[in-house]
Amino acid sequence: MAVIRVELAGRAYDVRVGAGLLADCAKQCAPLLRKTDVPIVTDVNVSHHWRETVTASLVEAGFKPHFLVLDPGEAAKSWSGLEGVVEWLLGKGVERGDHIVALGGGVIGDLTGFAASVLKRGCGFIQIPTTLLAQVDSSVGGKTAINSKQGKNLIGAFHQPALVLADTGALTTLPRREMLAGYAEVIKYGILGDPEFFAWCEDNGASVVDGDADALVRAVEQSVAAKARIVAEDERETSGTRALLNLGHTFGHALEAETGFSSALLHGEGVALGMVLAARYSARIGNISTADAERVTAAIASSGLRSEISELALSCSGSELAAHMLHDKKMDAGTLPFVLLKGIGKAYLDKNVAMDDVAEFLSEQLAR
Ligand code: NAD
Ligand code: GLY
Numbered sequence: 001m002a003v004i005r006v007e008l009a010g011r012a013y014d015v016r017v018g019a020g021l022l023a024d025c026a027k028q029c030a031p032l033l034r035k036t037d038v039p040i041v042t043d044v045n046v047s048h049h050w051r052e053t054v055t056a057s058l059v060e061a062g063f064k065p066h067f068l069v070l071d072p073g074e075a076a077k078s079w080s081g082l083e084g085v086v087e088w089l090l091g092k093g094v095e096r097g098d099h100i101v102a103l104g105g106g107v108i109g110d111l112t113g114f115a116a117s118v119l120k121r122g123c124g125f126i127q128i129p130t131t132l133l134a135q136v137d138s139s140v141g142g143k144t145a146i147n148s149k150q151g152k153n154l155i156g157a158f159h160q161p162a163l164v165l166a167d168t169g170a171l172t173t174l175p176r177r178e179m180l181a182g183y184a185e186v187i188k189y190g191i192l193g194d195p196e197f198f199a200w201c202e203d204n205g206a207s208v209v210d211g212d213a214d215a216l217v218r219a220v221e222q223s224v225a226a227k228a229r230i231v232a233e234d235e236r237e238t239s240g241t242r243a244l245l246n247l248g249h250t251f252g253h254a255l256e257a258e259t260g261f262s263s264a265l266l267h268g269e270g271v272a273l274g275m276v277l278a279a280r281y282s283a284r285i286g287n288i289s290t291a292d293a294e295r296v297t298a299a300i301a302s303s304g305l306r307s308e309i310s311e312l313a314l315s316c317s318g319s320e321l322a323a324h325m326l327h328d329k330k331m332d333a334g335t336l337p338f339v340l341l342k343g344i345g346k347a348y349l350d351k352n353v354a355m356d357d358v359a360e361f362l363s364e365q366l367a368r
Pocket of ligand 2: 137138140141143242245246
């Protein structure tokens with residue numbers, strides 16, 4: 001097991017990465033559990049595959065798990081979803097010093113983390129992420145949220161977990177498409193800040209997505225270490241460092257909006273295409289070579305992710321795609337900061353991107 005510390009003054013915590021952590025969850029969590037009763041929020045799919053393992057570990061150690069099992073999917077991240085979780089936790093007598101367990105993907109982690117942030121004005125929680133995306137991104141860093149009619153993740157709080165247990169063995173039951181979507185966030189860390197890790201991804205991306213145990217552990221460890229460094233430097237995304245994690249997200253957001261935030265394009269799939277666009281746009285404005293932009297494209301394509309937006313067969317124009325970007329929550333006082341590249345492993349925030357040029361660029365990409 002690898003242990004990565006997220007160094008936040010007064011709120012530092014461990015992210016423990018390895019295969020078999022679910023079966024060992026009682027021992028891992030015990031120092032944080034003050035009571036026999038352990039409230040666990042999860043979803044139907046995760047419960048189906050992993051409830052027995054978690055229950056066996058807790059019961060053997062003398063704990064009594066209580067599961068709230070939600071329908072899978074983004075719809076749980078709503079006001080009514082939040083109400084359901086909070087009322088259930090209150091009914092279980094949860095107190096401020098207790099820890100709630102979030103067992104699942106990013107949906108369960110974001111919802112449960114937000115519930116923990118408001119329950120009794122803030123109680124503790126433990127993240128046990130079971131998707132690749134949640135292990136490398138959403139469970140680390142304390143962003144919690146639900147969605148609004150106005151957009152995704154618009155209502156939330158920064159609320160750090162007390163512990164993250166990333167069991168790479170839990171990914172054996174994850175559908176391949178979800179593995180691929182999570183892998184987009186893995187390779188992102190290489191493209192934005194670590195050329196050596198990017199080169200490793202070029203050679204090992206397909207093994208990660210295929211679930212090779214050693215490759216998965218390395219991918220999750222490296223990704224979490226990168227995210228932990230960034231979060232420790234800029235917890236609340238004020239200095240520009242944490243904003244670099246949005247590489248691929250602004251272009252990706254336009255694609256997700258155009259496809260109605262539906263299962264036609266998963267978030268990670270949009271981010272993968274968005275990173276190709278960010279790299280090619282960086283080449284267009286002369287920051288990087290076309291060869292480097294195509295190296296990014298090839299690395300994404302070789303993992304099995306789509307890398308050309310023409311593959312989405314969208315019927316919109318480049319201007320329509322660019323218009324979606326102006327509704328991005330990253331808009332800041334009328335400007336839209338783009339995460340672009342000055343090299344592979346050298347992302348930066350560009351606040352001077354001309355939207356009419358972006359629209360023209362997107363038209364060319366749609367026709368490619
Ligand atoms: P998800 O939680 O919807 O999980 C994807 C699917 O996989 C679901 O159907 C789920 O039931 C299933 N599943 C989960 N674990 C499984 C397992 N081990 N075996 C089989 N099936 C399993 O989606 P996600 O991609 O994990 O997370 C997406 C969410 O994360 C979005 O709401 C997004 O906004 C949020 N997010 C948050 C942050 C953050 O910093 N807080 C970062 C990125 C994304
Ligand atoms: N997923 C982006 C962040 O945590 O800041």
